[in-house]
Amino acid sequence: MATPDGSRRIAKIRIGKHSFSYERGDTARIAGALQLAKEASMPVLCECSDPSPKLVIQSRADRGRWWPATWPKGGPAHALECLFHHPALADAEDRAARLAAIQILPSGFRIKSNISFSRPLARGEQPSNLDGRAGRSNAASSSSTTLLGALEFLMERAQLHLHIPGPKRGWGQVVELLRASLKGGLLGRKRLPEVIYVVPEFIFPHREHEKQFQAFWEPLVRNAQGRGTVPRFLLLCEFKGVEPGADGPLRASVGQLSGGIYLSDYLKDKLEQKYAIALAQPIPSKSAHVLGLFLAEVMDSGKLLAVDGALVLTSGSFVPCDSGHEVRMATLLARKARHFEKPMRPPYPNSDMIPDFLLLDTRPVRPIEVWGMNTPDYLARKQAKRAEYQALGMQLLEWEAYRGHRLPVLPEVDEPGLNLPLTKVKG
Ligand SMILES: [Zn+2]
Numbered sequence: 001m002a003t004p005d006g007s008r009r010i011a012k013i014r015i016g017k018h019s020f021s022y023e024r025g026d027t028a029r030i031a032g033a034l035q036l037a038k039e040a041s042m043p044v045l046c047e048c049s050d051p052s053p054k055l056v057i058q059s060r061a062d063r064g065r066w067w068p069a070t071w072p073k074g075g076p077a078h079a080l081e082c083l084f085h086h087p088a089l090a091d092a093e094d095r096a097a098r099l100a101a102i103q104i105l106p107s108g109f110r111i112k113s114n115i116s117f118s119r120p121l122a123r124g125e126q127p128s129n130l131d132g133r134a135g136r137s138n139a140a141s142s143s144s145t146t147l148l149g150a151l152e153f154l155m156e157r158a159q160l161h162l163h164i165p166g167p168k169r170g171w172g173q174v175v176e177l178l179r180a181s182l183k184g185g186l187l188g189r190k191r192l193p194e195v196i197y198v199v200p201e202f203i204f205p206h207r208e209h210e211k212q213f214q215a216f217w218e219p220l221v222r223n224a225q226g227r228g229t230v231p232r233f234l235l236l237c238e239f240k241g242v243e244p245g246a247d248g249p250l251r252a253s254v255g256q257l258s259g260g261i262y263l264s265d266y267l268k269d270k271l272e273q274k275y276a277i278a279l280a281q282p283i284p285s286k287s288a289h290v291l292g293l294f295l296a297e298v299m300d301s302g303k304l305l306a307v308d309g310a311l312v313l314t315s316g317s318f319v320p321c322d323s324g325h326e327v328r329m330a331t332l333l334a335r336k337a338r339h340f341e342k343p344m345r346p347p348y349p350n351s352d353m354i355p356d357f358l359l360l361d362t363r364p365v366r367p368i369e370v371w372g373m374n375t376p377d378y379l380a381r382k383q384a385k386r387a388e389y390q391a392l393g394m395q396l397l398e399w400e401a402y403r404g405h406r407l408p409v410l411p412e413v414d415e416p417g418l419n420l421p422l423t424k425v426k427g
Contacts (some may be wrong), residue, residue: 011083048082049391098149108184172201239292325401
């Protein structure tokens with residue numbers, strides 16, 4: 001079948017002994033066969049590869065339509081030229097998996113954690129130094145995934161992924177929302193409010209800020225005393241970039257914390273690799289921010305040392321975004337006073353698809369896709385997503401960002417503030 005970009009994609013499926021081809025125009029026969037397969041619980045296989053990857057049957061009972069789709073995470077099992085191929089999990093799907101792993105409890109939530117909040121102190125060792133050994137030897141490589149999942153979850157729980165028209169959200173408001181989101185939260189066995197410090201908005205005089213930090217920090221130090229350990233904590237902040245520190249090592253500027261936080265070359269390289277998109281944005285700026293969650297220690301000098309970290313790019317009003325293109329789209333939507341959502345999980349039942357944004361003030365809610373690339377893999381994914389939106393009966397608003405097209409004209413507002421977000425945190 002020909003795709004809008006002119007390339008040809010193949011899709012041959014097998015149900016029992018029968019083969020069907022979309023290229024031959026078997027669409028109606030396929031729909032009938034899929035319905036029978038569904039009723040008889042027969043597997044639907046794609047013939048693009050050997051062994052044949054399984055497909056999932058999706059339906060919209062009220063319309064009597066049936067279609068095959070890629071299993072969640074099954075995309076890479078299909079041949080490159082197959083209609084059902086898509087590359088390994090995209091960012092959004094990775095995030096949905098991280099969020100789904102977080103347990104919702106009657107009393108709040110629990111984030112599974114491999115983070116250790118105390119580091120054993122070797123005999124004669126100074127609590128911390130800047131050569132990066134602390135970062136390399138003590139932070140499990142996956143602690144940054146825990147940090148990223150925790151940061152994304154807290155942002156979602158604080159509803160930063162929702163944009164409601166009105167005065168622009170500032171850091172002061174974001175801090176309040178994030179602090180409220182910690183309530184009832186556990187990170188492993190630790191109560192989140194006790195181990196996470198949200199860097200507040202500017203406090204004057206600065207002494208007041210130090211007092212606040214000490215009030216948070218001292219119980220952790222008391223707890224570690226006599227155990228021969230160095231306590232660690234989490235620092236949630238607006239990350240404003242890395243600069244050479246006055247005394248040599250690298251220093252990250254984090255919100256209103258005047259001393260910033262020190263990091264090793266090792267951690268800086270790691271952040272640059274893992275969060276290349278967030279760090280590619282010119283920050284600080286009015287139209288984009290980066291939120292950071294760092295695992296940190298206090299050095300004997302009293303300065304803060306980051307041991308590990310995770311970063312999330314946001315728009316100017318702190319809506320999470322997955323690319324610079326998405327920041328531009330979010331900026332347009334905010335400027336036009338639109339009510340929108342950056343969905344953090346799949347909003348549609350029986351589909352793992354996650355739109356880049358959802359316009360909540362149109363009726364029905366309109367999904368938005370920002371197409372950011374034109375690699376073969378990406379185009380295949382785009383084609384599959386377009387087909388799925390069509391099958392769902394959704395009218396997609398698209399922006400071909402990679403071609404340098406102008407931002408699209410937005411549809412009129414139908415129902416300001418009427419539609420509720422499609423995705424929300426349970427509990
Ligand atoms: Zn296939």
